[in-house]
Amino acid sequence: MxxxxxxxxxxxxxxxxxxxxxxxxxxxxxxxxxQPIEIAHIGARRDNPACxxxxxxxxxxxxxxxxxxxxxxxxxxxxxxDVARELVLTAIGNGKHIVTANKxxxxxxxxxxxLAAQEHGVDVAFEAAVAGGIPxxxxxxxxxxxxxxxxxxxxxxxTGNYILTEMEQGARGFDEVLAEAQxxxxxxxxxxxxxxxxxxxxxxxxxxxxxxxxxxxxxKVYMEGISRxxxxxxxxxxxxxxxxxxxxxxxDTGNGIELRVHPTLIPQEIMLAAxxxxxxxxxxxxxAVGPTLYYGAGAxxxxxxxxxxxxxxxxxxxxxxxxxxxxxxxxxxxxxxSDEPVLTIEDISCGYYLRLHVQDKAGVLADVTRILSxxxxxxxxxxxxxxxxxxxxxxxxxxxxxxxxxxxxxKRIAALDTVDNDIMRIRVETLDA
Amino acid sequence: MxxxxxxxxxxxxxxxxxxxxxxxxxxxxxxxxxQPIEIAHIGARRDNPACxxxxxxxxxxxxxxxxxxxxxxxxxxxxxxDVARELVLTAIGNGKHIVTANKxxxxxxxxxxxLAAQEHGVDVAFEAAVAGGIPxxxxxxxxxxxxxxxxxxxxxxxTGNYILTEMEQGARGFDEVLAEAQxxxxxxxxxxxxxxxxxxxxxxxxxxxxxxxxxxxxxKVYMEGISRxxxxxxxxxxxxxxxxxxxxxxxDTGNGIELRVHPTLIPQEIMLAAxxxxxxxxxxxxxAVGPTLYYGAGAxxxxxxxxxxxxxxxxxxxxxxxxxxxxxxxxxxxxxxSDEPVLTIEDISCGYYLRLHVQDKAGVLADVTRILSxxxxxxxxxxxxxxxxxxxxxxxxxxxxxxxxxxxxxKRIAALDTVDNDIMRIRVETLDA
Numbered sequence: 091m092x093x094x095x096x097x098x099x100x101x102x103x104x105x106x107x108x109x110x111x112x113x114x115x116x117x118x119x120x121x122x123x124x125q126p127i128e129i130a131h132i133g134a135r136r137d138n139p140a141c142x143x144x145x146x147x148x149x150x151x152x153x154x155x156x157x158x159x160x161x162x163x164x165x166x167x168x169x170x171x172d173v174a175r176e177l178v179l180t181a182i183g184n185g186k187h188i189v190t191a192n193k194x195x196x197x198x199x200x201x202x203x204x205l206a207a208q209e210h211g212v213d214v215a216f217e218a219a220v221a222g223g224i225p226x227x228x229x230x231x232x233x234x235x236x237x238x239x240x241x242x243x244x245x246x247x248x249t250g251n252y253i254l255t256e257m258e259q260g261a262r263g264f265d266e267v268l269a270e271a272q273x274x275x276x277x278x279x280x281x282x283x284x285x286x287x288x289x290x291x292x293x294x295x296x297x298x299x300x301x302x303x304x305x306x307x308x309x310k311v312y313m314e315g316i317s318r319x320x321x322x323x324x325x326x327x328x329x330x331x332x333x334x335x336x337x338x339x340x341x342d343t344g345n346g347i348e349l350r351v352h353p354t355l356i357p358q359e360i361m362l363a364a365x366x367x368x369x370x371x372x373x374x375x376x377x378a379v380g381p382t383l384y385y386g387a388g389a390x391x392x393x394x395x396x397x398x399x400x401x402x403x404x405x406x407x408x409x410x411x412x413x414x415x416x417x418x419x420x421x422x423x424x425x426x427x428s429d430e431p432v433l434t435i436e437d438i439s440c441g442y443y444l445r446l447h448v449q450d451k452a453g454v455l456a457d458v459t460r461i462l463s464x465x466x467x468x469x470x471x472x473x474x475x476x477x478x479x480x481x482x483x484x485x486x487x488x489x490x491x492x493x494x495x496x497x498x499x500x501k502r503i504a505a506l507d508t509v510d511n512d513i514m515r516i517r518v519e520t521l522d523a
Numbered sequence: 524m525x526x527x528x529x530x531x532x533x534x535x536x537x538x539x540x541x542x543x544x545x546x547x548x549x550x551x552x553x554x555x556x557x558q559p560i561e562i563a564h565i566g567a568r569r570d571n572p573a574c575x576x577x578x579x580x581x582x583x584x585x586x587x588x589x590x591x592x593x594x595x596x597x598x599x600x601x602x603x604x605d606v607a608r609e610l611v612l613t614a615i616g617n618g619k620h621i622v623t624a625n626k627x628x629x630x631x632x633x634x635x636x637x638l639a640a641q642e643h644g645v646d647v648a649f650e651a652a653v654a655g656g657i658p659x660x661x662x663x664x665x666x667x668x669x670x671x672x673x674x675x676x677x678x679x680x681x682t683g684n685y686i687l688t689e690m691e692q693g694a695r696g697f698d699e700v701l702a703e704a705q706x707x708x709x710x711x712x713x714x715x716x717x718x719x720x721x722x723x724x725x726x727x728x729x730x731x732x733x734x735x736x737x738x739x740x741x742x743k744v745y746m747e748g749i750s751r752x753x754x755x756x757x758x759x760x761x762x763x764x765x766x767x768x769x770x771x772x773x774x775d776t777g778n779g780i781e782l783r784v785h786p787t788l789i790p791q792e793i794m795l796a797a798x799x800x801x802x803x804x805x806x807x808x809x810x811a812v813g814p815t816l817y818y819g820a821g822a823x824x825x826x827x828x829x830x831x832x833x834x835x836x837x838x839x840x841x842x843x844x845x846x847x848x849x850x851x852x853x854x855x856x857x858x859x860x861s862d863e864p865v866l867t868i869e870d871i872s873c874g875y876y877l878r879l880h881v882q883d884k885a886g887v888l889a890d891v892t893r894i895l896s897x898x899x900x901x902x903x904x905x906x907x908x909x910x911x912x913x914x915x916x917x918x919x920x921x922x923x924x925x926x927x928x929x930x931x932x933x934k935r936i937a938a939l940d941t942v943d944n945d946i947m948r949i950r951v952e953t954l955d956a
Contacts, residue, residue, distance in 0.1 A: 107811075232833065427738050
């Protein structure tokens with residue numbers, strides 16, 4: 091079977107994450123694409139202990155990758171705008187498709203790069219450039235393509251959101267939190283790009299183009315950072331029912347497009363206000379769909395690699411199949427379906443909420459808890475309600491347990507003379523990732 | 524210029540929404556596709572006053588649309604499984620691409636339909652079948668394709684979520700809220716499909732296939748509805764720090780797939796717990812990206828039409844261009860970019876939060892509010908902080924105003940002898956759709 095050959099330029103955080111995801115999920119990815127994705131060539135000034143590149147050709151000059159005739163797709167992960175621009179244009183000139191996570195490159199040189207790609211009949215994919223692992227460009231450019239987009243508003247810089255969240259939750263000042271963020275590696279030694287809004291403005295430039303069909307116009311974005319926000323402002327905003335978030339906003343007013351990045355008060359009760367720490371979220375309001383929201387990790391090695399590899403898969407699918415069924419109907423190719431068994435409900439496991447009604451007698455509670463314990467069920471919390479007469483309601487929250495064990499326990503509890511046999515049981519999921 | 528010819532079978536709520544969105548946004552849609560989308564033929568037993576179909580060919584037999592040689596894409600919006608299956612197979616046999624919003628059809632007959640489509644070299648798109656306007660199938664099958672999916676958990680039935688939300692917020696019982704939902708048209712006269720989890724199970728079947736690459740297996744989904752939940756359960760859950768939501772959960776446990784639809788306690792503080800009323804949201808946990816969330820309207824004429832038309836656009840793009848640049852780099856085709864102006868920051872309008880420090884003297888506040896009023900700025904809320912000595916901080920929240928007017932006012936306020944000229948100003952956005 092032929093494979094799609096990928097060349098990766100840059101082996102920093104995102105580069106090593108991309109190598110790790112491509113290797114770990116190689117089997118599933120091949121089932122989705124229709125053929126394997128092979129890392130044919132890596133260009134990096136030095137190796138990175140975060141990933142194992144044994145057996146892969148490595149060059150110290152990234153241009154060797156762009157000029158490698160074996161490479162189908164060049165993945166640009168070196169960052170910056172000058173060398174990256176030259177590298178990408180070289181690869182395009184050599185007929186290679188491009189995947190990049192570089193927001194500055196696309197926001198500032200995208201118009202030129204797309205023109206070159208069009209001339210050479212190649213594709214350029216850059217989902218990872220905005221909001222890391224959230225597939226927001228695909229949602230905007232494809233999923234919501236039926237809509238006239240009214241506005242896009244997003245928390246699209248994780249560092250800034252981390253600082254604002256810490257200021258609010260710890261009642262601490264900007265300078266103190268920034269220093270801590272730098273110590274933790276969440277903020278750069280020179281934090282200007284994050285803190286003064288440049289990074290968010292690059293991303294907003296790209297979002298606005300896809301939303302409204304306007305050219306990339308980074309120079310027209312109004313930028314204001316978070317460095318002037320005080321803890322007093324955070325508290326006063328809360329008093330009015332608001333939280334302060336650093337938003338990128340692109341809005342079609344009907345007589346022009348607003349493009350602006352600045353601290354913004356938003357109502358406490360909307361979902362965007364619940365986005366904390368380094369997480370990102372983007373709200374999109376379309377004329378048909380109404381408001382929608384997309385939430386996830388906006389940075390980090392593997393979340394960003396998730397988007398980089400999704401773009402590689404998209405290009406790989408285009409190189410693999412005829413234009414019909416480019417994306418297989420169910421994501422995986424029909425002859426690559428898995429026969430993994432579907433579990434019966436007895437074999438699932440989760441926590442349980444139980445509500446039972448018992449007689450107000452000594453020993454009843456002991457009987458119930460002993461049956462639970464006999465069936466390997468431990469109790470997380472229990473509340474006995476007060477009633478004047480009749481049966482006493484008891485509500486129990488259990489730790490995670492196999493449903494078959496719970497069913498066995500409930501059968502025995504219901505059989506007790508002292509317990510009403512109509513027991514309410516609701517499953518509990520904490521949805522921890 | 525050639526156009527893509529669409530035939531629409533079914534002119535109910537979603538059918539009329541689809542006609543309206545295709546007509547209203549025809550210009551933008553043509554810019555995204557590369558050529559116009561034309562409604563060539565509608566099949567419906569009767570007209571629908573919710574949309575204007577003047578000039579469009581109409582047949583009373585939907586099979587006339589499936590057999591119309593002019594039609595490139597058949598849009599199946601009649602619902603149900605028997606006639607819909609026959610209609611779709613007929614259209615596929617005639618070489619037409621298919622778009623459908625029919626979750627029952629795909630969940631129960633998808634395997635057969637995809638096989639037929641593959642034989643005839645046509646595409647089948649069904650984004651609208653799950654979670655209405657949220658582009659969740661595209662996110663799962665394309666945007667997160669790099670990931671091994673650990674689990675998917677979603678609020679995917681708006682009627683059920685409306686009932687649970689109303690029970691919680693109004694402290695009312697299930698029967699009372701269901702009757703109200705039926706009166707409002709949110710629930711069917713026979714509410715079984717929504718209330719007993721069948722609708723959610725159809726959608727979960729589709730999500731699980733795309734997540735894990737397993738065949739569609741509706742019959743293996745464990746189903747439990749919300750009809751036994753009492754207000755007592757809702758309150759007890761809250762006491763433990765949880766909310767009760769009706770979730771569809773698909774999980775890869777490592778030794779089998781869990782497929783289950785049931786009421787579930789989830790922690791109050793996670794974003795999924797904040798999804799109220801008829802809104803839908805789906806959480807997806809991937810091994811690379813971590814947890815992500817997608818939120819929006821799960822039903823209704825235009826939100827569902829948003830997804831139907833997105834699928835039409837996707838097929839239209841495939842019919843229009845070579846396989847490279849199938850989706851234009853910026854969503855719109857390069858020669859179709861708009862030159863809509865980008866506004867300067869003076870021309871935007873929003874609310875403002877102002878923090879100023881003033882001398883504790885009679886008349887200062889009057890001066891400030893007069894200047895605001897002179898510049899057409901009205902005050903929504905104002906707080907004067909207490910201080911023992913020195914300048915007094917005042918925090919003001921204004922209604923929406925043009926930024927140029929605000930700048931003018933701030934310049935005059937800063938020039939007052941009684942006001943410190945370092946005024947803090949943060950923009951306010953309520954992000955109402």
